[in-house]
Amino acid sequence: MTLASELVLIAVGxxxxxxxxxxYFVGICPFIGVSRRVDMAFGMGCAVxxxxxVAALLSWTFTFYILRPGAPLTSWAVRSVTxxxxxxxxxxxxxxIVYIFVIASSVQLVEMYVRKFFxxxxxxxxxxxxxxxxxxxxLFACLEIMKHVSVGAxxxxxGAxxxxxxxxxxxxxxxxxxxxxxxIAIVIMAGIREELDHCDLPEALKGPGITLLIAGILALxxxxxxGVDKTLSGLMGGAQ
Amino acid sequence: MKDSYIGQAWLVLLLALAFGGMLAGxxxxxxxxxxxxxxxxTYDQIPSLVVIRDRRTGKVATRADAAKTVEVVTDQGxxxxxxxxxxxxxVGWVIKGAGQGFADRIELLVGLNDDATKILGxxxxxxxxxxxxxxxxxGEDFRDRFRDRFTKEPLVARPVVTDASAGNKIQAxxxxxxxxxxxxxxxxAAVADFKPWLAAYQAKGADERPGGEED
Amino acid sequence: MAQDGPTGLERFINGILPENxxxxxxxxxxxxxxxxxxxxxxxxxxxxxxFVLICANIMTSLIRxxxxxxxxxxxxxxxxAAFVTVAxxxxxxxxxxxxxxxxxxxxxIIVNCIIICRCEVCASKQRVLIAASDAMGQSMGxxxxxxxxxxxxxxxxxxxxxGVPVMxxxxxxxxxxxxxxxxxxxxxxxxxxxxxxxxMRSGKAAxxxx
Numbered sequence: 001m002t003l004a005s006e007l008v009l010i011a012v013g014x015x016x017x018x019x020x021x022x023x024y025f026v027g028i029c030p031f032i033g034v035s036r037r038v039d040m041a042f043g044m045g046c047a048v049x050x051x052x053x054v055a056a057l058l059s060w061t062f063t064f065y066i067l068r069p070g071a072p073l074t075s076w077a078v079r080s081v082t083x084x085x086x087x088x089x090x091x092x093x094x095x096x097i098v099y100i101f102v103i104a105s106s107v108q109l110v111e112m113y114v115r116k117f118f119x120x121x122x123x124x125x126x127x128x129x130x131x132x133x134x135x136x137x138x139l140f141a142c143l144e145i146m147k148h149v150s151v152g153a154x155x156x157x158x159g160a161x162x163x164x165x166x167x168x169x170x171x172x173x174x175x176x177x178x179x180x181x182x183x184i185a186i187v188i189m190a191g192i193r194e195e196l197d198h199c200d201l202p203e204a205l206k207g208p209g210i211t212l213l214i215a216g217i218l219a220l221x222x223x224x225x226x227g228v229d230k231t232l233s234g235l236m237g238g239a240q
Numbered sequence: 241m242k243d244s245y246i247g248q249a250w251l252v253l254l255l256a257l258a259f260g261g262m263l264a265g266x267x268x269x270x271x272x273x274x275x276x277x278x279x280x281x282t283y284d285q286i287p288s289l290v291v292i293r294d295r296r297t298g299k300v301a302t303r304a305d306a307a308k309t310v311e312v313v314t315d316q317g318x319x320x321x322x323x324x325x326x327x328x329x330x331v332g333w334v335i336k337g338a339g340q341g342f343a344d345r346i347e348l349l350v351g352l353n354d355d356a357t358k359i360l361g362x363x364x365x366x367x368x369x370x371x372x373x374x375x376x377x378x379g380e381d382f383r384d385r386f387r388d389r390f391t392k393e394p395l396v397a398r399p400v401v402t403d404a405s406a407g408n409k410i411q412a413x414x415x416x417x418x419x420x421x422x423x424x425x426x427x428x429a430a431v432a433d434f435k436p437w438l439a440a441y442q443a444k445g446a447d448e449r450p451g452g453e454e455d
Numbered sequence: 456m457a458q459d460g461p462t463g464l465e466r467f468i469n470g471i472l473p474e475n476x477x478x479x480x481x482x483x484x485x486x487x488x489x490x491x492x493x494x495x496x497x498x499x500x501x502x503x504x505x506f507v508l509i510c511a512n513i514m515t516s517l518i519r520x521x522x523x524x525x526x527x528x529x530x531x532x533x534x535x536a537a538f539v540t541v542a543x544x545x546x547x548x549x550x551x552x553x554x555x556x557x558x559x560x561x562x563x564i565i566v567n568c569i570i571i572c573r574c575e576v577c578a579s580k581q582r583v584l585i586a587a588s589d590a591m592g593q594s595m596g597x598x599x600x601x602x603x604x605x606x607x608x609x610x611x612x613x614x615x616x617x618g619v620p621v622m623x624x625x626x627x628x629x630x631x632x633x634x635x636x637x638x639x640x641x642x643x644x645x646x647x648x649x650x651x652x653x654x655m656r657s658g659k660a661a662x663x664x665x
Contacts, residue, residue, distance in 0.1 A: 159337050229340070230340060
């Protein structure tokens with residue numbers, strides 16, 4: 001299938017069908033903590049999308065060129081050092097450490113950038129930006145990219161679904177769409193919780209309790225999107 | 241301020257080296273097992289995928305036909321497993337297929353007879369379909385429906401199949417039509433991709449064939 | 456070194472119910488929702504978290520005098536990432552089925568708030584033994600929380616517990632419990648129950664003891 005249709009499928013999949021929060025359960029902590037007001041929620045969503053994109057860019061580059069088995073830069077380095085023509089080094093054991101450093105650096109980068117160019121925005125973000133480092137959604141995006149870049153190490157499949165290693169376009173699409181999905185979910189939740197302020201909730205359920213129950217109903221609603229990507233890929237004439 | 245950053249960097253660097261060494265040790269000791277596990281997954285399934293089973297009694301047709309050795313043939317990244325009986329007679333082929341399922345990617349193995357005219361079995365390696373509905377494609381019931389199907393027509397999954405044993409119609413899992421259809425699509429695509437390659441492979445002489453390994 | 460705060464044993468017991476990481480501190484939600492579809496996965500995950508938490512706490516406690524404020528989080532993160540890699544590879548080598556089922560949630564232990572929180576709050580300030588018993592208490596609390604959710608989801612969702620059928624064939628499997636909505640609703644309901652029990656107990660203590 002063409003690159004454009006593949007990107008559309010990845011984007012729709014990550015943003016709506018397999019929504020990061022409501023399907024993959026990542027990014028729950030800010031989802032519960034920051035979703036009390038729509039403007040705060042939207043700001044958090046934008047910050048997460050921004051950081052996820054930077055982190056995905058860096059981690060794809062590291063994974064593709066250095067870390068995966070058979071990576072170009074590593075192979076070149078090993079071959080120059082040992083002199084053997086087909087020596088390879090599998091650095092994928094360092095994946096997680098590299099990713100978490102990449103994420104911490106991305107958060108720092110974004111923080112410096114926002115502080116310099118959007119000082120008012122920086123003030124309103126407050127303490128949220130450093131907290132994004134422990135946001136599961138970003139590490140999850142990096143892990144998904146790693147999964148699709150390391151493909152081909154398990155014995156090739158027949159038929160068109162073999163799946164080539166993801167390029168930068170696919171990785172960035174996944175990251176941005178994932179961030180968008182997170183934003184959608186958190187803004188919907190904030191809208192609902194603003195209304196809940198006027199309701200008479202049992203004391204025990206206030207806070208995380210009711211948020212999770214509502215998230216369950218939202219997840220139920222989003223389950224209705226299952227199978228849309230199959231139809232989409234059929235419509236776009238993708239060979240599967 | 242600058243002193244404390246550089247001065248304390250020694251701790252981070254030391255830790256990085258120490259952990260790097262620890263991880264290298266872990267990699268060296270465990271990577272063999274991990275590779276082995278991945279291979280086992282496929283190899284363990286091969287005998288049950290190429291056996292010709294009597295539909296009524298469920299028994300293997302003749303003991304001599306049980307797959308004993310497997311020759312792995314790789315060609316441009318695609319892997320095919322050629323199974324031989326203990327007498328050295330070729331029993332069938334096992335190939336991997338992959339594609340989009342209802343929820344996420346599905347990976348499966350297809351067992352074929354020696355000239356790929358019949359599908360002998362199917363095994364789902366990896367799936368993330370809906371639990372209790374779509375993931376019934378892993379069950380014995382659904383797998384059995386792929387035994388002894390001719391490959392001259394692509395397989396089609398239908399919600400209700402009255403005459404299950406004939407032709408190319410597969411009874412879909414109740415409540416999981418799309419998952420079942422995806423499995424059929426993946427099987428069809430893999431077989432369609434494999435048949436021309438097999439024809440070319442069998443046309444070549446034995447010494448011209450691409451590299452393989454005995455197992 | 457002077458001992459401030461609770462002793463090791465008190466920390467151990469604290470971690471199980473009074474300061475339970477899931478129900479009281481509301482941390483580590485991601486694995487709690489993701490792997491509690493059945494008991495086996497939940498227990499494997501809590502074993503992995505226990506391993507990482509205990510090792511990270513011991514490591515942090517050993518080097519606590521060398522830590523400086525600016526680089527401390529970096530050191531925690533590096534330590535945790537290294538141990539999580541070990542746990543992940545060990546799972547892939549010895550329990551490949553579980554490794555496939557748990558998937559990306561084992562590396563996500565790196566950003567699990569529980570571990571970073573314990574390192575920051577306890578291990579970087581206390582002796583090794585106290586840090587270790589704190590870690591063990593929190594791990595037990597986490598395992599208990601996961602077990603409670605997984606039991607409900609597995610029995611209602613598949614009629615089995617640890618894969619052993621307990622409900623009999625009359626039970627219509629509530630497939631929704633094994634899916635995301637079931638996870639959210641179960642955890643939300645149980646959080647509400649835990650909060651309610653907590654206020655009841657502190658209410659009794661206020662009126663009974665005082």
